[in-house]
Amino acid sequence: MSKKLLLITSVIFISSCAATNIQELGDKFLDLINPSEDPAEVADLSEQVLVLSAERGSFTEEELETLSNDELIELAIEKGLEDILVLDSDGNLLNRDEVIKALVESDESGGFTKAELEILSNDELIAIAQEKGLEDILLLDDDGNLLNRDQVINALVDTEDLIESATQELQSLSDDALIEIAEAKGMDDKIILDEDGNLQNRDDLIEALVEGAAETKAAVAELEKIGGSFIIHFAYDDTEIDEVATRVIIEHANFMQNNPSVRLRLEGHADERGTREYNLALGENRALSVKEVLGLYNLEDRVVVVSYGEERPIAIEHNEEAWEKNRRVEFVYY
Numbered sequence: 001m002s003k004k005l006l007l008i009t010s011v012i013f014i015s016s017c018a019a020t021n022i023q024e025l026g027d028k029f030l031d032l033i034n035p036s037e038d039p040a041e042v043a044d045l046s047e048q049v050l051v052l053s054a055e056r057g058s059f060t061e062e063e064l065e066t067l068s069n070d071e072l073i074e075l076a077i078e079k080g081l082e083d084i085l086v087l088d089s090d091g092n093l094l095n096r097d098e099v100i101k102a103l104v105e106s107d108e109s110g111g112f113t114k115a116e117l118e119i120l121s122n123d124e125l126i127a128i129a130q131e132k133g134l135e136d137i138l139l140l141d142d143d144g145n146l147l148n149r150d151q152v153i154n155a156l157v158d159t160e161d162l163i164e165s166a167t168q169e170l171q172s173l174s175d176d177a178l179i180e181i182a183e184a185k186g187m188d189d190k191i192i193l194d195e196d197g198n199l200q201n202r203d204d205l206i207e208a209l210v211e212g213a214a215e216t217k218a219a220v221a222e223l224e225k226i227g228g229s230f231i232i233h234f235a236y237d238d239t240e241i242d243e244v245a246t247r248v249i250i251e252h253a254n255f256m257q258n259n260p261s262v263r264l265r266l267e268g269h270a271d272e273r274g275t276r277e278y279n280l281a282l283g284e285n286r287a288l289s290v291k292e293v294l295g296l297y298n299l300e301d302r303v304v305v306v307s308y309g310e311e312r313p314i315a316i317e318h319n320e321e322a323w324e325k326n327r328r329v330e331f332v333y334y
Contacts, residue, residue, distance in 0.1 A: 064100045069093035075103060080115035117153045122146040128156060134218050137225070155221065170206045175199040178206065185212060185263060186302070212261055213334075219259045220333050228255070232290065234327045237274075239285045241293060249290055252331055253297040264299075266290050267330040268307040271323035276309060283307035286329050 064072065069092065076085055076099050084102050086095040093099065117125065122145065129138055129152055137155050139147040146152065170178065175198065182191050182205055190208045192201040199205065224230075232245035241249070256262060268283030284307035291303050315322035 061100060061104050064103055069096060072096065072099050072103070079103065114153060114157050117156055122149060125149065125152050125156070132156065132214070132218075137218070137221060155218075167206065167210050170209055175202060178202065178209070182209060185209070185261065187212065187261075216259070216262050216333055219255075219262060223255055228252075230331045231328050233324065234286055234329075236271075236323070236327065237282070239282070239289045241289055245290075246293065249293045253294055253299060256294075256299050256302060257297065262302070262333050264294075264303045265332040265334060266303060266305050267332055268305065268309075269312060269326055269328050269330070270310050271326040272310045272313065272318070273323065274310075276311075279309035280307050281309075283309045283329075286327075290329050 064075075067075070073085060073087075073093055076082060081099070081102055084095070084099060085093065086098075088094055117128075120128070126138060126140075126146055129135060134152070134155055137148070137152060139151075141147055170181075173181075179191055179193075179199060182188070187205075187208060190201075190205055191199070192204075194200055228251060229248045232241075232248050234240070234245075235242075252264070256264065266287040268285070268287035270279035270282045270286075272279075274282070284305060287305040287307060291300055291305055294300060294303055310326070313322070313326045314328075315325040
């Protein structure tokens with residue numbers, strides 16, 4: 001019985017000795033299984049000093065709680081989270097709980113900080129970008145060497161930020177709201193319901209929605225890179241689609257056909273002249289005119305329309321040049 005207890009203790013012991021070299025670990029383990037003293041003396045071997053570093057991988061909240069403030073500061077800096085540190089004039093940590101929470105969330109996201117990505121080789125960055133579905137942004141020469149390292153790093157960081165924020169937002173929603181979003185995104189096959197209509201795979205559905213958001217962002221970034229326009233303009237008090245606007249709409253129709261998971265929100269706007277109610281209706285009618293053209297490509301089911309009227313100008317001057325800029329419809333993918 002004592003041997004069995006010692007064996008269990010030894011397993012715990014080994015798991016707590018990640019920072020010990022092989023020779024030291026072997027000596028300690030032999031001493032453990034062949035003790036010269038009473039076994040009760042080694043009952044607390046699992047309570048070894050916890051050694052944490054960014055190389056270790058992930059940390060639980062309980063592990064972080066055992067660290068001193070100085071150790072937490074060091075970890076936060078290693079993880080590229082120095083911006084969240086609040087220190088007094090003597091360098092003492094003032095927001096311990098916030099730092100612990102940020103470290104835990106950083107590890108749970110499985111993401112990368114910019115500092116972590118900066119130390120990687122180009123080949124490692126290429127592999128990560130491909131794994132994240134961002135191969136479209138990679139610029140390689142004839143020998144396969146990466147030509148746009150900074151752009152790739154920024155895209156990877158942006159993707160992780162998107163994933164984290166999207167995950168947090170989705171986790172705050174009810175099951176019914178998640179089902180509605182998934183259905184709107186054409187992801188009915190990802191929804192598993194029981195006989196009473198209750199969602200059975202909440203975590204998997206959130207993961208699928210987050211992956212979809214990341215894919216949408218990457219696809220839109222590619223459209224931006226090749227010079228795609230996301231705004232069309234209108235004449236005063238008019239909803240007519242001119243030739244220039246038609247070419248832009250056709251470009252977006254092709255984009256949506258090539259990316260069947262994306263959904264489009266058309267945001268209609270007007271200049272400041274006219275009443276608030278009139279301009280809200282005018283903005284909506286402009287967006288509906290764009291949707292009508294997209295309907296020719298059978299895309300209307302993936303398009304929603306909103307109007308902001310005169311409420312969101314991009315030019316605040318009170319002249320024709322500003323008014324011309326504000327009479328617009330914007331393409332926003334989600």
